[in-house]
Amino acid sequence: MNETLYIDNIVVAYDDKTIIHNFSLQVGKGETIAVTGASGCGKSSLLKAILGIVPIKAGNINLSGMELSAHNIYAFRKKTAYLPQELTFPCEWVHEMIALTFGIKANRGKENRKLLHTYLNKLSLDSDICEKRLSEISGGQRQRIMIAVAALTNKDFILLDEPTSALDKESARKVLDFLNSLDNKPGIIAVTHDAEFASHCSRVVDISKYMYNGNN
């Protein structure tokens, strides 16, 4: 199976407002793509469009031979992990937050717990952090925990929205090294403002030129 994400000439729009116009991209498994561009140009909307959360008015998105459509949307999303920029959880504890994602993957158990702790350590986090309240951890810690969880879900593609926005340079570099070191490395699309992070990705795509201005 050719594990590639094809984005072909898509037009992304909220109601009548077009955000992204005629955008195409091809991402293979194992690649890390940084999506950059000015604020408000539609970077986050692109990730949501890939997941079918924001509608596309034209064009196609195809993942490993499966076209994004209502018919197979849930099978399509089984192949993706997604981490939005802002995330509030309907729970109190870190382990509950992790269990929410594990719950839908149904892959709990000793092995995964062990792997989670290994991943947390690689991201400079103590595994005891799982026993803390969400209110007790920082935004940066939360971001790294969720990156570890995204990696643990073992999906073909990971979509990250500003994965290093709450991290210092060193931690941001660690996140990238961690993602690059994953066995069976997924394809990664990371929306970022972090030029340093972007410079270490396989490719950088500036989405600003696909921003709809009424003429294109």
Added chain:
Amino acid sequence: MGTIDISTLHLLLGLLLMAVPVYFLWKYKTGIVRSTVTAVVRMVVQMFLVGLYLKYLFIWDNPWLNTAWVVIMIYVASETSLTRTKLKRKMMMLPLIIGFFVASVTIGLYFLGVVLQLDNVFNAQYFIPVFGILMGNMLGVNVIGLNVFYYNLMREKNSYYYLLGNGATTDEATAPFVKQALIRAFSPAIANMAVMGLVALPGTMIGQILGGSTPDVAIKYQMMIIVITISASMISLMLTLNLSKRITFDDMGRINNPFK
């Protein structure tokens, strides 16, 4: 042992007790004196009207009329739920009506037919009060449950989409919000059940004792009333939530704003 009637004069004397709460609400400038007095007047008028039509429902004791009364109650409960939750009529009206109808009919008839073993389940003396109490409780639970579910879902939309983007189905991604709604909607009833008879004597039991029943009969009815109201409320809320989810989420799992 019958119930002592209350004359109009003595009823007025009893209503005078409302002067105490009204005084303190006025003294501390709460701004709700007018609405309190209006509420008292509305209660008196509405209760007299209820008394009047219930009197005739009991005299006629017609199954069709009793059923029609329940149908009207279901419609009024659905309308009230919409008003109090500020949810959109076109999305919620049908799920609410179906939820109220299925829950009240299944639980109400089970109680009247299986538990009480009535020959005629439409007997007004039992049918009207049982369906009335079911409807009142289902209304309260539905308002809280639907409000908590949809308010939290809209407020924490990102976490819903996070779960969806990680492979969850709509049902899986909304499960944390259903959990919150159930906790908020049922905690008061469960807490009340746990202290029943210790902290307070419940309404049905007091009503029955005042009406002439012996305490051992009254407690059995009280227990049954608690059980049927909680069961009916759960069926009603779960049905309404699940049916409304088919309308508030599109085929890609995106949320359509359910609020007006």
